[in-house]
Amino acid sequence: MSAVTTAAPGAPVVDLDLAELRRDPYPAYAELRRTAPLAWVPSVGRHLLTRYEDIVHAEKLPEVFSSREEGSLLLRTVGPNLLREDDPEHRRLRAAAEPPTRPRQVRDLWAETFEHNAHELLDRIAGRGEADLIGDFAEPLAAANLAVVLGLRNAGADDISDWSRAMMAANGNYADDPDIWLRAEQATRDIEDAVAEMADAARREPDGSVISSMVHAADPVELTEIQNNIKVIIGGGVNEPRDVFGVGAQALLQRPDVLDRVVADPGLWKRVFEETARWISPIGMYPRQLTQDYEIAGVALPAGSRVALVIASGNRDESVFERADEFDIDRPHRPHLAFGGGPHFCMGAWVARHEVSALAWPLVFSRLKVLRLVEGADDLMEGWVFRGLTSLNVTWQTS
Amino acid sequence: MPIVIFELPDGTQRKVTADSGTVLMQAAVSNGVDGIVAECGGNASCATCHVYVDERHGEQVGPPNDVEDEMLDFTAAERRPTSRLSCQVQVSDALDGLVVHIPEEQV
Numbered sequence: 001m002s003a004v005t006t007a008a009p010g011a012p013v014v015d016l017d018l019a020e021l022r023r024d025p026y027p028a029y030a031e032l033r034r035t036a037p038l039a040w041v042p043s044v045g046r047h048l049l050t051r052y053e054d055i056v057h058a059e060k061l062p063e064v065f066s067s068r069e070e071g072s073l074l075l076r077t078v079g080p081n082l083l084r085e086d087d088p089e090h091r092r093l094r095a096a097a098e099p100p101t102r103p104r105q106v107r108d109l110w111a112e113t114f115e116h117n118a119h120e121l122l123d124r125i126a127g128r129g130e131a132d133l134i135g136d137f138a139e140p141l142a143a144a145n146l147a148v149v150l151g152l153r154n155a156g157a158d159d160i161s162d163w164s165r166a167m168m169a170a171n172g173n174y175a176d177d178p179d180i181w182l183r184a185e186q187a188t189r190d191i192e193d194a195v196a197e198m199a200d201a202a203r204r205e206p207d208g209s210v211i212s213s214m215v216h217a218a219d220p221v222e223l224t225e226i227q228n229n230i231k232v233i234i235g236g237g238v239n240e241p242r243d244v245f246g247v248g249a250q251a252l253l254q255r256p257d258v259l260d261r262v263v264a265d266p267g268l269w270k271r272v273f274e275e276t277a278r279w280i281s282p283i284g285m286y287p288r289q290l291t292q293d294y295e296i297a298g299v300a301l302p303a304g305s306r307v308a309l310v311i312a313s314g315n316r317d318e319s320v321f322e323r324a325d326e327f328d329i330d331r332p333h334r335p336h337l338a339f340g341g342g343p344h345f346c347m348g349a350w351v352a353r354h355e356v357s358a359l360a361w362p363l364v365f366s367r368l369k370v371l372r373l374v375e376g377a378d379d380l381m382e383g384w385v386f387r388g389l390t391s392l393n394v395t396w397q398t399s
Numbered sequence: 400m401p402i403v404i405f406e407l408p409d410g411t412q413r414k415v416t417a418d419s420g421t422v423l424m425q426a427a428v429s430n431g432v433d434g435i436v437a438e439c440g441g442n443a444s445c446a447t448c449h450v451y452v453d454e455r456h457g458e459q460v461g462p463p464n465d466v467e468d469e470m471l472d473f474t475a476a477e478r479r480p481t482s483r484l485s486c487q488v489q490v491s492d493a494l495d496g497l498v499v500h501i502p503e504e505q506v
Contacts, residue, residue, distance in 0.1 A: 060440060335447065335506055342439065343439070343440055345439035
């Protein structure tokens with residue numbers, strides 16, 4: 001089914017400025033939910049679907065809301081991959097890649113190294129009394145941990161981080177900046193080389209990593225498929241734990257009463273994690289393409305229509321979450337959409353939960369005493385396809 | 400078609416008709432039974448469709464498979480000997496009258 005790159009007849013057309021969305025998309029989403037829950041947005045070239053119930057509905061119909069989107073930026077960046085496939089092809093690749101990310105594997109195989117990595121980064125900054133917790137801690141931690149889970153022993157945390165940035169920029173390159181494409185091409189070539197080398201090693205000696213799991217999959221996977229899927233995981237695997245760490249840490253530092261409660265009752269870290277992911281979702285939206293005519297949110301969409309499921313908006317839907325714009329770890333529990341739903345439910349969810357809520361936050365807040373935000377620091381929250389803090393400047397007592 | 404009964408944490412019961420050959424989670428979701436979240440849509444990736452099989456029916460339903468067994472260690476509510484992921488329980492005529500209990504939390 002060819003992609004239809006125009007508004008569906010009858011769909012409201014809403015102009016949204018990409019720079020404004022990048023700065024803060026939430027006011028625009030609130031307006032869309034109220035007045036045009038399915039709207040064609042020319043600057044994005046898609047219909048934005050913004051209400052919780054409609055998004056959940058679409059997620060549960062992958063045979064209608066297909067992941068195979070033509071002209072997808074992600075396809076251009078990394079080539080065919082499991083995020084842009086439907087079952088059964090998606091299931092074959094996911095089954096090959098998933099075992100090392102399941103919760104028991106995270107606990108038994110990776111948790112100790114994750115903890116070691118976190119301590120090592122904190123050792124480096126502990127004596128300084130000040131740091132940017134994104135650049136000095138969360139990002140290198142996410143990158144180092146990801147290298148371990150993927151089995152990229154031939155890459156450093158800096159390599160992973162650079163590759164991830166280059167590909168994420170390309171994947172959100174709606175403005176079609178040629179420099180962004182060039183950087184992404186270089187990054188993907190580097191990843192292909194690194195993956196090929198480690199796939200060879202894993203063929204000789206399995207090590208429990210994602211590359212190893214894919215090399216030894218019961219349903220065979222080609223090297224190109226391993227390379228493309230590792231690229232996708234590198235793209236998301238750094239920014240999502242990094243961003244949820246940063247946003248949650250800042251939220252707690254701005255709410256000392258909540259922080260005190262969480263430090264006194266570590267069982268609450270899990271709630272902080274889920275509420276942070278709901279409040280500022282690290283991934284804000286993902287695209288789908290209709291396989292058939294289908295009516296949703298009062299609009300009859302023709303087959304081929306391009307739709308963006310705006311999960312960041314669904315997570316702020318007032319009909320589901322009271323005072324949805326507030327960060328509140330005590331809110332009545334309703335499932336958030338930050339990990340997506342259906343067959344594409346985030347494969348890294350268990351890794352991220354452990355890495356951030358069981359290790360990174362508790363270690364940072366226990367090791368760095370009297371942690372404070374730096375007043376006047378320009379710690380910006382940015383992005384709408386992906387959203388997080390660009391920095392998080394803090395101080396603490398060193399004696 | 401078999402009837403299965405979902406008992407909510409407050410003790411109220413929802414009787415639903417389930418199609419043989421589908422899974423228990425599907426019967427819950429398509430009938431809007433509260434407390435079965437099923438984030439991953441039945442792929443045993445999320446552990447949010449956790450149920451406790453009523454002890455009378457434990458043997459009939461059987462034990463969890465390997466992947467399910469792993470996920471059950473990480474459910475939001477405590478794991479019990481009768482815990483199953485409802486997305487991995489195949490509905491059949493033999494399960495007519497099955498009672499499952501929904502835990503307090505799923506995420």
